[in-house]
Amino acid sequence: MDMSQYLEVFIEESKEHLQSCSEQLLLLEKNPEDVSIVNNIFRSAHTLKGMSATMGYEDLANLTHKMENVLDNIRNGNTSVSTELLDVVFQAVDALEAMVSSIEQGGSGQRDVTEIVGMLHRIETGEDPALRTEAEVSASAAAEAEEDTGQYTYDDFELTVLKQSKEQGYNCYEVTVSVRNDCLLKAVRVFMVFEILEKCGEIIKSNPSVELLEEEQFDNKFTVSLISKDSAEDIKNKVLKVSEIESVVCKSIQFSREETQNEVPGGKEEPEEQAQAVEIKPKAAENEKKQGNTKKTASSKTIRVNIERLDVLMNLFEELVIDRGRLEQISRDLNNQELNETVERMTRISSDLQNIILNMRMVPVDTVFNRFPKMVRQLARDLNKKINLEIIGAETELDRTVIDEIGDPLVHLLRNALDHGIETPEVRRGNGKEEEGHVTLKAYHSGNHVFIEIQDDGAGMNAEKLIRKAISKGILTEQAGASLSPKQAYELIFASGFSTAEQISDISGRGVGLDVVRNTIESLGGAVSIDSVEGSGSIFSIQLPLTLSIISVMLVHISEEKYAIPISSIIETAIVKRSEILQAHNQKVIDFRGKVVPLVFLKDIFDVPGEEEESEYFSLVIVRKGSKMAGLVVDQFIGQQEVVLKPLGSYLNSVFAISGATILGDGQVALIVDCNALIK
Structure with a gap:
């Protein structure tokens, strides 16, 4: 049976369990006495271990097993939670994530985790593992593997594989093989048995693990879970052909009480006996039962779609x-x-x-945001800073294609805020601030866009210093620098090769990163802007399209041309008299429900040809971006319509205030107005 059909499910579920581990570990750090959090982490690790073993990723399974032992000690009160302990467990989770990533990219999932395993072992036993020989450690692991001598239990993933195999007409067996006491080369006999069983079907798991069997770290008996089309009798007869095999027991794994096959010791015929059927229980369910959790798990109502x-x-x-x-x-x-x-x-x-x-x-966006608390925790420790990360609006939704691309830009901006923005505790105390810096990651909808803001209460930026640095690096001339506004000076940090770091570190200072941030966001049809107050902090604002496909628009005429204004940006439409238009700071405005709203004449913005008409009335589309509003002046309203947003292409990607185009029902092309670009 081909296990590759389960690979995609394995990868997705592994990511979910590892993410759950990370989130729960952060909670545990704040609530070290809460055993329920430890139980949640343990369940995720336990399920991941079973899934990994089923799929044949022994390195993953072994590391998770070691992590599971440490968690078990914590929940049993044998080990107390400390920052140092959590650092090691976080390292283990990072290594597991790297292994799953390797598997996702077509790799083997193998990784050298000797150092992490050693640290976990030291925590588990309270002693230096170097004092124990390799044989002792292996024997201990073998003893652990042999502890489960009662009914076999399977985790949720293994249970799914077995049930689906049963539904597809396969037989599910537990084959227990005993080798003779005088067998000299047990590992060779194990290899020969496995070779036969692999020809009979698909091996799901073994107890002890394959690694321990190869090292002969077991007594005289081992059990293999097998999916096969062959009968139990055929399998037993084939295995018994291997010399020095004492006996073979082949039990059918049943999902209801049925008679199973009996044992045939030594290849001799014995009177048939009724063998006990194996009852399958998910291990996670067993743990919940032990903890007094009687809540029934609802069946899944979701499917995964590529x-x-x-x-x-x-x-x-x-x-x-x-x-x-x-x-x-x-x-x-x-x-x-x-x-x-x-x-x-x-x-x-x-x-x-x-x-x-x-x-x-x-x-x-939570699917992206949820990896940042762990990253911020580690960076804060590396930088010797105290930083609190607050996440707001994680439930805000974005198109999947946009979500896939914004992870790296946000990582760069957060690292920049932590390294350049937030000061050390000593500096913050000297400036009359709290020792702990505050970084806010916020997402919210505004019109047909989603805005993601990263704000810190750090040192802020000095416009003059940025200009001097840019001039010294040849990015800017003296003359050009003199004419820059503070807002324009802040934009310099997006220039390729620009950095204000005095020392190069692993975190920043190499002059790469922020230029990539801008390029990535602009390639998605978005934009990034900066605002800063020296001494108080900075705010980076990323504007992203809500979706890249179909939107509702208001079609309008500007002279003979048709334009589309996204409905999500519109508050309402209005018709005002020419006499109601006022002048303020060289800007035409109107009084809209007690608020001063500037007017934007789209005919002038887009340089639409046509004769000027002296009309007594103006048609307005009132739009907003956050708390700011503007009145777009058009010639005529056409009506509302659903349109397909098509990009303008690489040659026209810098056209001001146009986010794309669409084909109308009459075959005409209408440009789609980017209202956010028109509101300053």
Whole structure:
């Protein structure tokens, strides 16, 4: 049976369990006496160990087993939680993440974790493992592996594999093999047995582990869980052909009480006996039962879908939306009642389908944010700083394609805030601040965009110092530097090769990183800006498109051209008299519900050709970006429509205030206005 079919599930579930471990370890550091947190970490580690062993990733399973032993000591009260202990466990989780990443990229998942295993062992035993010989350590591990002498138990992942195999017509066995006491080369006999069993089917797990069996670190008996099409009798007869095998027991793994095969010792026929059926229980469920948790686990109602399939589905639906717009246009032109009703119904159904497809692609930014607390904790320790990270709006959703790309830019910006922004405790005390620096990572919706802000209460930036540094590095001329505003000076840190660090470190100071941040964000159709107050801190604001595909827009006329304004940015439309327009600071404004709102004449912004008309009234589209508003002046409203947002291409990616284009029902192209770029 091909285990590769489970690889994708294994990788995804491993990531989830490791992320859960990281989050719970951070909670444990703040609440070291809370045993329930330790139990949660233990369950995740336990399941991961079983999954890894089932898939044949022994390095993963062995490291997780060592981590599991330490956690078991903590929850049993034999070991107390300390910062040093958590540092080691965090290192183990990091190593496990690296192994899973290796497997995801097609590697073997192998990694040298000798040092981490040694530290875990020291914590587990309270002694230096160097005092014990390798044989003693192996024998101890073998003894641990032999502790489970009762019913075999399987974790959730192994249970899933067994059940699915059973449903596909395979037989599931536990084959217990005993070798003779006088056997001289036990490892060779084990190898020969495994070779036979692998020809019979697929080995799921062994007890003791394969590594211990190869080192002959077991008594005279071992058990192998096997999936096969062969009968139990055939399997036993094949194994018994290996010399120096004392006996073979082949028990059927049953999901209900049934008769199973009996033991045939020494190859001699014995009277058939009724063997006890093996009861399968998920190990996680057993742990919950021991802890008095009687809550039943609900069956999963989710499936995993490859993102590439969703991309294909989205592309097909985009074409459907364009054709839908064309049908609506034809329906209006022909004015046929039956056609109108059919098109209206198709529009409603396709709108519902559209919402479903878009929601399928939306992912909370929490999937990116959740890895940062552990990173900030480690960096703070490396920098000898005290830093508190606050995350706000982690439930904010973004298109999956955007989510996949923003992780690295956010890592760079956070490292920059920790290294350059937040001062050391001594400096903060001298400046009258609290010793602990505060970094806020915030996400929120604004119109058709999501904004992610990274704010710190650190030293802030000095515009003059940035300009001098840029001039000294040849990035800027003296003349150009003299004309820069503070806001423009802050933007210099995005220049390639620019750095204000006095010393180069592993964290920053090499002049790489922030230029990549800007390039990545702009490639996604987004933008990044900076604001700073020297002595008080800095704020980096990233603007990202909510989705890269289908949006609702208000179509408007500007002279003879059609433009699309995203509905998500619009507060309302209005018509105002020319006499109601006021002048303030060389800017035309209106009084909109007690607020002064500046006017933006799109005809001038986009340099649309056409004769100026002296009209008594102006048509306005009131838009907003956060708390700021603007009134976009247009010639005529056309109406609301669903459109497919298409990029302008690499040659036109820098066009001001245009986020893309769309094809309308009549075949015309309408440019989509980026309202956020128009609001300063």
